[in-house]
Amino acid sequence: MTTESLKFPVIGSDALKTAFRMHASGVAIITSHDDDGNPIGFTATSVTSLGSNPPLVSFNIARGSSSYPQLIVGREVALHTLSAKNLELAQRMAGPKEERFTQGDFELVGKLPVFPAASAVLIGKVRERLEVEANAVVILDVLHGTEQLEQERPLVYYQRGYLTATERLADNS
């Protein structure tokens, strides 16, 4: 146990980028609506569970994002998990805003746009927004969701591209 072999020469945001290039993320889509009922949504790679009692989900968003002002406390949100089959949807929802809801592949659940092709859909409500510098952690209360589907190949973001995970290494015993 010495410190001889370890060096940390990369500083600040460059260090963050270097490390996160090596970190895979699951790909999800968040949708909601604005005050006029127009659908909004985007691809997110920061979706994570924040405990099951009560059931909570968190994701991160830039406060400068056009979606952020719509994600007010109490607003309903649909969280979609994605499989390899949903690659085009993930790319579209990360692309130009005006093209995101033009394919007719969503349904309205009340005012909430939902993509049935997703591997799972979770409906929640914004509970709290924790603002940190130029970003925010958005916490959702989970309300209800779709039934379990058969296993799919998950869509993963890694090294600036989309992959799927197929090689199972070990079960969590």
Add this chain to the structure above:
Amino acid sequence: MTTESLKFPVIGSDALKTAFRMHASGVAIITSHDDDGNPIGFTATSVTSLGSNPPLVSFNIARGSSSYPQLIVGREVALHTLSAKNLELAQRMAGPKEERFTQGDFELVGKLPVFPAASAVLIGKVRERLEVEANAVVILDVLHGTEQLEQERPLVYYQRGYLTATERLADNS
């Protein structure tokens, strides 16, 4: 666009579990030390970037976890990204606490235990802890990190097991 085909019959924490079974996560290890300088650490699947200016990272932890009282504001933390090669390390750091630092495969950087076998290491300091019910979102200020390695196969958690992602579907153009 009708609501006929979409049903959300699964409620609350069951809905959360059902959806997150379909969501892949990158696997990381968080380490730090207690007030007496003893190493602490655990496997985390909730690590995500929270903006690059300033560079911030977040992860979620149960407030009842034995590590949580040690992750005080200002405490140094090492975040390790993992590749498929690090499977045993990921399993060990998710297993019994008394077995986590017994293999002699970490180095001390000051008081901070660091595993050189990780695909990348990021050193940060706890900036803020956002407590939500029984859990907390821990925000780290990123200080510095290791240099970029060659591309590895990332370690991914999905469907209660460890996978690696190898099949590249698309680059983010």
